[in-house]
Amino acid sequence: MATSDVSSVGFTRSKQSPILIATRGSPLALAQANLVLHQSRRAFPNLDFEIKTFKTTGDKMQSASLAQEGKALPKGLFTKELETALLEDKADLAVHSLKDLPTELPTGLKLGAVMHREDVRDVLVYRSANFSQENSQCGGRGYAKGLTLDQLPNSAMVATSSTRRRAQLLARNSTLKAPEIRGNVLTRLDKLSRNMELDATILALAGLTRLNFRITYDGSLQGDGVPPGLMATILETELMLPCVGQGAIGIEIREDDERMTTVCKGLNHADTFQCVSAERAFLAAMGGGCQSPVAAFAENLGKEIRLRAISFVNGPARLAEARGPASEAVDLGRKLAAELKVQHG
Numbered sequence: 001m002a003t004s005d006v007s008s009v010g011f012t013r014s015k016q017s018p019i020l021i022a023t024r025g026s027p028l029a030l031a032q033a034n035l036v037l038h039q040s041r042r043a044f045p046n047l048d049f050e051i052k053t054f055k056t057t058g059d060k061m062q063s064a065s066l067a068q069e070g071k072a073l074p075k076g077l078f079t080k081e082l083e084t085a086l087l088e089d090k091a092d093l094a095v096h097s098l099k100d101l102p103t104e105l106p107t108g109l110k111l112g113a114v115m116h117r118e119d120v121r122d123v124l125v126y127r128s129a130n131f132s133q134e135n136s137q138c139g140g141r142g143y144a145k146g147l148t149l150d151q152l153p154n155s156a157m158v159a160t161s162s163t164r165r166r167a168q169l170l171a172r173n174s175t176l177k178a179p180e181i182r183g184n185v186l187t188r189l190d191k192l193s194r195n196m197e198l199d200a201t202i203l204a205l206a207g208l209t210r211l212n213f214r215i216t217y218d219g220s221l222q223g224d225g226v227p228p229g230l231m232a233t234i235l236e237t238e239l240m241l242p243c244v245g246q247g248a249i250g251i252e253i254r255e256d257d258e259r260m261t262t263v264c265k266g267l268n269h270a271d272t273f274q275c276v277s278a279e280r281a282f283l284a285a286m287g288g289g290c291q292s293p294v295a296a297f298a299e300n301l302g303k304e305i306r307l308r309a310i311s312f313v314n315g316p317a318r319l320a321e322a323r324g325p326a327s328e329a330v331d332l333g334r335k336l337a338a339e340l341k342v343q344h345g
């Protein structure tokens with residue numbers, strides 16, 4: 001994308017002003033914003049981009065007392081302040097974990113681009129058997145490399161703040177316990193390491209990857225700030241279907257901002273955008289948000305999209321799958337939601 005394509009379009013502020021990328025201040029959010037910053041500078045080397053951080057209501061609640069544990073978080077808690085910054089012309093692009101972005105956006109805003117998607121799979125994180133033996137005075141169980149969901153003992157405690165993960169866990173083993181856990185990735189890992197009542201937690205592989213964490217050959221989880229003695233097993237999507245938009249970074253802009261629309265064209269990954277459009281259309285048609293007990297994953301198969309979904313709304317698990325033209329991604333998502341609604345009666 002030539003720089004002239006962008007600079008020739010009007011700008012809401014002075015053309016000499018840097019293009020402001022709004023983000024949350026959490027480590028993962030900053031890592032994602034820096035990915036957008038890097039790609040923006042590479043695509044438009046003659047433009048000036050800067051990151052501007054905002055503290056969202058969701059960030060404040062996560063850092064507040066544990067009285068919030070066990071209470072469902074309303075939608076938009078991690079996006080509202082960034083969207084306000086866009087509407088008040090205090091930022092030009094807002095970077096979100098797409099899974100946190102509601103399907104219904106405020107008037108005047110739109111999803112301008114979606115970056116190339118990371119691995120969508122989830123990761124089961126747990127303490128190693130050696131760690132538990134070395135800290136036997138603290139109690140708590142540890143497990144060998146390659147622990148699977150089916151190998152967890154009855155009544156094991158797998159902490160998660162996701163209704164989608166909780167529902168799929170309990171569908172596999174109804175005796176499991178799934179208490180709430182809040183905070184950023186490192187906070188959750190620290191809680192698992194210190195709280196011997198917990199057996200495991202589940203995190204998104206994409207988030208771990210963007211924080212430069214890695215799973216070594218012996219199954220241990222390594223990275224800056226990761227507590228020692230933690231292990232990890234990647235869960236295939238057949239075992240744990242991801243939430244809508246998982247692994248994708250969404251860029252939100254003002255609807256009438258032609259200049260940022262042009263920038264987004266240079267940042268957008270078309271295949272990913274089609275897939276998440278199918279997923280988000282499914283979620284919207286189901287009438288839910290990011291805390292709904294539903295999951296969906298779309299894969300681009302060339303000219304076709306394969307969409308798989310699971311819903312625990314109003315009863316036990318209901319599974320559905322459909323394929324359709326990539327150009328009709330939104331219709332595919334709506335169609336699959338209608339099928340699941342029929343199954344639920």
